[in-house]
Amino acid sequence: MWFQHTLTLPAKTRGFHLITREVLQAIPEISQVKTGMLNVFIQHTSASLTINENASPDVRRDFERYFNRSVPDSTPYFEHDDEGPDDMPAHIKSSQLGASLNIPIQDGRLALGTWQGIYLGEHRERGGSRRLVITAFGQGK
Secondary structure (H helix, E strand, O other): OEEEEEEEEOOOOOEEEEOHHHHHHHOHHHHHEEEEEEEEEEOOOOEEEEEEEOOOHHHHHHHHHHHHHHOOOOOOOOOOOOOOOOHHHHHHHHHHHOOEEEEEEEOOEEOOOOOEEEEEEEOOOOOOOEEEEEEEEEEEO
């Protein structure tokens, strides 16, 4: 069984945002999969995906602080600044975290841990809407 949908997320502020609910709403066919895999792929080079703490918003704010300090805007040795001072830093942050996730499906549900959720890392001040391709595959129930 294979299912695939494209999800367009509305523009979000710079930072880390929980999107687990939106992903699940975009692909309800997961409930038909006994054993399988979900792939979530973001079609952008200045935003990323990761899995982490889904309960405390402090974690998301700390992620943002860490990455902004690690790869600050307006770094003088970056050449690529076509879209502003956050352009190249956003590309680096996206590459550090990644453009896709694979999550096991067990008995029609994502096999995330108790405190795990899917994050969108928005690395631009004005990144705009973001497109995700969501693919579920596996053995049916």
